Amino acid sequence: AYNLNSSCMRVVMKEKEYWSDTSVSDISDVGGTLNEILDMRGHNTLLLYVSSDPKDYQKEFNDSWTYKCIEFHFNWILMDIRIPPGPEATPTTTTTRKGRITMKIISMEEENKGKERKIQVQVDKRITLAQLKKELVPLIGIPPTGFRVYRVNGYKLKNLDEILMNLSESKLIVRLGRALQVGEHRIKLYLLQVNSIEFCEFMMESIFTEDTSVREFKKQIIEEAKVQGIDCVLKLDKMRLRKKNRVSPGRVYLHDKMIDTSKEIYVEPLKGPEKEKDKGQIEVYVIRWHPSQCSVDPTEEIILDIYNRMHVINKLSELSGVPAEYISYSEGISFPVGISCLDIENKLKWYSITSYTYSFGLHDDGCVIYYKDNREKMKELTDKERSEIQEAEEARSVNLMFCDLKNH
Numbered sequence: 316a317y318n319l320n321s322s323c324m325r326v327v328m329k330e331k332e333y334w335s336d337t338s339v340s341d342i343s344d345v346g347g348t349l350n351e352i353l354d355m356r357g358h359n360t361l362l363l364y365v366s367s368d369p370k371d372y373q374k375e376f377n378d379s380w381t382y383k384c385i386e387f388h389f390n391w392i393l394m395d396i397r398i399p400p401g402p403e404a405t406p407t408t409t410t411t412r413k414g415r416i417t418m419k420i421i422s423m424e425e426e427n428k429g430k431e432r433k434i435q436v437q438v439d440k441r442i443t444l445a446q447l448k449k450e451l452v453p454l455i456g457i458p459p460t461g462f463r464v465y466r467v468n469g470y471k472l473k474n475l476d477e478i479l480m481n482l483s484e485s486k487l488i489v490r491l492g493r494a495l496q497v498g499e500h501r502i503k504l505y506l507l508q509v510n511s512i513e514f515c516e517f518m519m520e521s522i523f524t525e526d527t528s529v530r531e532f533k534k535q536i537i538e539e540a541k542v543q544g545i546d547c548v549l550k551l552d553k554m555r556l557r558k559k560n561r562v563s564p565g566r567v568y569l570h571d572k573m574i575d576t577s578k579e580i581y582v583e584p585l586k587g588p589e590k591e592k593d594k595g596q597i598e599v600y601v602i603r604w605h606p607s608q609c610s611v612d613p614t615e616e617i618i619l620d621i622y623n624r625m626h627v628i629n630k631l632s633e634l635s636g637v638p639a640e641y642i643s644y645s646e647g648i649s650f651p652v653g654i655s656c657l658d659i660e661n662k663l664k665w666y667s668i669t670s671y672t673y674s675f676g677l678h679d680d681g682c683v684i685y686y687k688d689n690r691e692k693m694k695e696l697t698d699k700e701r702s703e704i705q706e707a708e709e710a711r712s713v714n715l716m717f718c719d720l721k722n723h
Contacts, residue, residue: 319365323372325381327364329389339364339385341376392440392479393421398432398489400425400544401456417442418450438479445475451489462491491543492520499524502574504536506547507557507564507581509600509614514651515562518582519543523574529556530570536582547584555583557680563649564681567598590618597622600650600683603635604659607691609704611656614683622677628668631686643667643689647682653712656704659685660693 326343366372366381376382421435434454438447448459455462464472465488472482495501504518521539523532533556537549558565559579568574569592590598597619603612617630625639632639645663648654654662663685677684696704 319367320369321367323369324365324367325372325376325379327366327381327385329364329385339382339389341382390439390441391437392485394436394438394479395486396434396436396451396489397426397487398434398451398455399462399491400430400432401454417446420454440480441478443475444472444477444479444482447479448475455489455491457491460493462489463494464489490520492522495522502577503579504582505559505579507583509564509583509650515581518545518547525573527574528570529568529572529574532556532574533570549582549584552588553585555581555585555589557581557583562651565679567680569594590616593620596620597677597682598680599647599677600681601631601634601644602652602683602685604685604687605691606660606687606693609656609694609696609700611659611685619677624666624670625668627677627684635686635688637688640668641688641690642686644684644686647677647684650681650683652683655708657696657701665689 324343325341327339328342329339364381364385368380371380374380416439418436418438421437423432423434425431426433432454438450442450444464445459448462448464451462452459466472466484467486467488472487492501499522501520501522503520506516506518508514508516519539521532521536523535527535530551533551533554536556537551537554540547540549556568556574557580558568558577559581564581564583568580570589574580598616599619600614600616602614605611615634617627617634619626619630627644628639628642631637631642631644635642643665644667645665665687667689
């Protein structure tokens with residue numbers, strides 16, 4: 316039925332070596348019966364492969380097409396690996412394990428706006444994690460010590476001597492960053508752009524020591540961002556580091572202080588030089604509300620030297636040009652704010668020079684207050700205008716929810 320020629324027939328048996336490396340043996344010329352061969356090799360079951368090709372039969376078994384097909388079937392796996400941007404590559408092969416091909420690139424595509432690449436590779440499952448990292452070097456462009464490999468659940472693979480077949484994992488993630496030394500800490504850096512819909516965006520990971528000053532760490536971030544090709548203009552005197560509380564920006568780190576061991580930090584580019592210089596000052600985001608237009612201006616900031624009503628009002632008057640007696644402002648709320656323009660006028664509590672009580676909420680860096688010229692009258696909206704405002708705000712609401720879920 317199979318048209319096999321016994322004069323050039325090759326019979327191959329599957330075996331397993333002690334280190335879990337599946338192997339196959341040519342038993343074509345082994346004397347004895349099959350039962351005797353099984354007893355001799357300690358097998359309970361028999362799995363045989365048969366080929367009958369005159370040209371292939373002339374080759375040494377390990378060089379034969381038969382061997383390569385069977386060996387590939389048992390010892391190669393398909394893996395999806397996410398890697399950082401790096402050198403261009405095309406489907407190719409490498410040979411580093413005793414002359415054997417160990418990895419072949421099947422496909423490569425950019426994802427997440429070019430911030431990472433997804434490669435699909437066929438790889439010899441008998442190689443170790445250390446060997447896999449070595450194979451990935453030409454694709455990433457840095458030595459194996461400069462990146463780490465993770466499972467998709469975020470668990471770091473630490474045992475470099477573990478062979479791939481024992482990982483039980485077909486999807487991996489590669490992240491830049493060397494192993495930590497004594498006294499070092501790894502930290503995630505996020506780009507904070509308060510006037511962008513995607514205001515919270517992961518930048519990179521970095522390493523610092525507890526005696527690293529904020530100023531020195533800023534210099535380090537600028538250089539590392541250039542090396543990694545991060546699309547953001549950072550200047551030493553026009554950037555700020557601050558604590559990240561889930562998605563909310565927190566305390567500003569001043570130049571002469573040391574970086575603490577927070578796991579996440581915001582990097583905030585500034586339009587001008589950093590204004591906050593003293594520990595007692597508070598940085599506050601301010602948003603001007605225009606009742607007559609039912610709209611808001613882009614987010615700005617003021618630096619408060621002391622917290623009292625008149626100081627806040629004078630700062631807002633100085634920023635906007637509106638006389639202090641016509642300034643009204645709201646209580647402090649957390650960034651990012653999710654209140655609709657349809658609710659700002661009536662759902663926020665407003666304070667002015669004539670108020671008898673003080674507002675609350677301005678207790679730390681990163682709070683947000685709305686303010687307005689209280690001479691403006693609220694615009695009467697048509698149904699169409701109201702609907703247009705709701706549609707325009709929908710995208711930001713969805714993004715706020717998504718950012719919050721990612722950082723929960």
